[in-house]
Amino acid sequence: MLLSPLWLLWLALRVEHWDVFGAPQQLLLPVGLLLSGFVVGIWTPLAVFFGDEAAPYERLSRTRNVAISQEPAT
Numbered sequence: 001m002l003l004s005p006l007w008l009l010w011l012a013l014r015v016e017h018w019d020v021f022g023a024p025q026q027l028l029l030p031v032g033l034l035l036s037g038f039v040v041g042i043w044t045p046l047a048v049f050f051g052d053e054a055a056p057y058e059r060l061s062r063t064r065n066v067a068i069s070q071e072p073a074t
Contacts, residue, residue: 001036001039002044004032008032008036039057044057
């Protein structure tokens with residue numbers, strides 16, 4: 001999820017000829033790039049730094065990233 005803006009940018013740069021009227025599915029690349037850039041660049045930092053809840057990608061995937069520290073062996 002966090003690398004999706006880079007992946008979509010790479011795909012958009014590989015398109016040789018943009019013809020939105022002939023191939024309307026090409027609009028999915030810039031729209032997806034804007035949406036994923038918003039989620040990764042704005043929504044995630046706001047949720048991480050200003051909220052006690054899980055990050056947006058954790059909410060979407062219904063997972064939780066938890067750090068577990070082990071006690072030192074004696």
